[in-house]
Amino acid sequence: MKRLKRNDLVSILVPLLIIYNVSYLYVYSSNTKLVEGEFLDNKISEDSYIKNDKKEALHIREELQDNYVPIFNKLIRGELISSHEVTSSKDGINLGMVIINLNPSFNVRDIKQSFAKRTINTLNTMFDRAGPSPIHLIIVTNKESSKWTGFFLASYLGKRLTLGALQERGFRFRKVNSLPSIKISLVDCDEISTKHPTFVSDMKNNINSALKASDKYRANFYYIAPLYHLAFTKLKHLLFIDASDLEFASNIEELWAERNRTDKGEVLMSMGLDLAPHYHNYIMGLYGDDYEGPLGKPGKFQGLNTGVVIYNFDKMRQNNIYNDYLNTENAYNVLLRYHIPLNLAEQDFFTCINFEHPELFDILPCQYNTQVSLQYFTEKHEKDFKDFHYCDKKENIKIFHHNGCGPVPENCGNKRLKSFEEDRSLLSLHMDVEVFWRFMANMVLDASQDKRKKIYHKLIV
Incomplete structure (x- = not known):
């Protein structure tokens, strides 16, 4: 197998390092010929450095300059597009996430903060196992954060490409040779909220007064998810995930294939259960400990979790029952009826609708959203916590959701119970x-x- 000579290696490394140090990307901005919104087609194997000759080295250099650099330029500028302009690829995955910098005094080039690091972990575990299907990253952000978000994504993808080309696959675990084709659309969350101007304010009227003024769940963008179907008018399906606390243990193509669940009957969206007695406590507070109904009990009515959601926008746009809940009186009253003040934004809203119209929701298998928090593993719930929380053996989990606190009760400020020592199935300990x-x-x-x-x-x- 022929190895590259020094000059050939330099011809590849120079543009790669330019991408990695994205502050220098404007050197190539005059060469851009890409159509806006084009897929970033990754035609370069991340293991290709081992076998390329001089001709192939020149090809890689041209590919970097003509394809990657212009798209990264656009990202760094933080260019936003209208939600109505977001389109779907025939064979691709529509993957949405919210990336907004909540720090009021952030530096555009500061991507070393905790949220950024956790988001990198989500992206790394996803791309380490992603198949060849193109991925359309639909990033909900805002005007204030768009340049930071674009710089963050350009930096991440540039570093990923650089290290992937320089390191053999065995150096750091990854099941695939290269990144799939990627398209990135930055969408303004404030524009989405205009699709139903009063909804966000109606929802925020129900916010739990105990939430601190600085709590992230007081931000407007946490309340726009129920309006996505009105904004992304050219999409049928959208897979939406938490950006900063997921760990993929499977190919995202498997999860995307589950979108067919939303095509059945009256189902509008598919999401997993909230694996904790969070909503059980509210229902018991409303109806009393003698309540024997299904709401809040382990099973379909224990509450929903929006860490992973698959939407069917076509059916949502056509469903009168769902759209009636967006009106001021209904949006407010559905939460009031169950005495659930908004703590978890749209998750609380969807859970309450599910109590009344379960036919609109499909329960995604828990293996795709296995939450690991032990916040509610207290003496009060020692006997029933596992009924709410346990999903499956660790080797069968496809996505870990690192929400809340753990991996031991002490991390949540709780006493370590005897049942925890006797049954370690509740322990979710991951090690780098x-x-x-x-x-x-x-x-x-x-x-x-x-x-x-x-x-x-x-x-x-």
């Missing part, structure tokens, strides 16, 4: 193997010679 061995190496190097021997002995035993 690379970070672990770096920590171990540093611990050994920093230790004295006698202490090293003890460490070695413990590792061996």
Whole structure:
């Protein structure tokens, strides 16, 4: 197998490093010939550096300059498009997420904050297992955050492409040779809210007064999801996920294939259950501990979770029952009827509608949204917590949802119960193997010679 010579390697690395250091992308802006909204077609295998000759090296360089750089330029400028302009690819995945910087004094180039790091983890685990199907990333943001969001995505994809081309696949786990074709659309959340001007304010009238003024769930964009069908008029299906707390353990194509569930009967959307007695507590507070009805009990009516949602917009636009709930009186009263103040934005709204019209909702298998929080694993719920929370064996989980707190009750400020010690099926402990061995190496190097021997002995035993 022929390896690249030094000059050939340089001809590839230079544009790659330019992409990685995206602040220099404007060097190539005059060469852009791409049509707005075109897919970023990844024709370069991330393992291709091993086998390319000089001719192939020149091809890669041309591909980078003519395809990747102009699209990254557009991202950095934070160009927003109307939600009505967002279209679907015939064989692609429509994947939505909200990426907005809530820090009022953020720096456009500051992408090292906690939210950005957690979003990178979501994207990494997804792309590590993604198949060849094109992915249309539909990013809901706002005018204030658009440049930051664009810079963040350009930086992430540039680094991903660079390291993928330089590192062999075995260096860091990834099941695929290259990124799929990617299209990115930045959409203004404020424009979406205009599709039903009073809805957001109606919803926010029900916000839990206990929420702090700085709580993220007081932001307007958390209340626009029920209006997506009015905004994305050229889409039939949209898969929408939390940006910063998911961990993919499967190919996203498997999840996208589940959109067929929304084509059955009167179903408008598919989402998983909220794997906690959160809504149970509200229902018991409303009806009393003697209540024997199904609402709030383990099963279809224990509450919904919007960490992963598949929408069928065509059916939502046509459904009068659902659209009536968007009107001022109904939007307010449906929450009031169950004494549920808004803590979790649209999740609370959808849960209440599901109590009254379960035919509109399909329950997505819990393996696609396995929440790991132990917030409600207290003495009060020691006997029934597992009924609400447990999904499946770890090896069968397709998406972990790292919401709330854990992985042990103490992390949630709760007492460690005897049942937790006896049944570790509730423990969801994930380890970054690379970070672990770096920590171990540093611990050994920093230790004295006698202490090293003890460490070695413990590792061996």
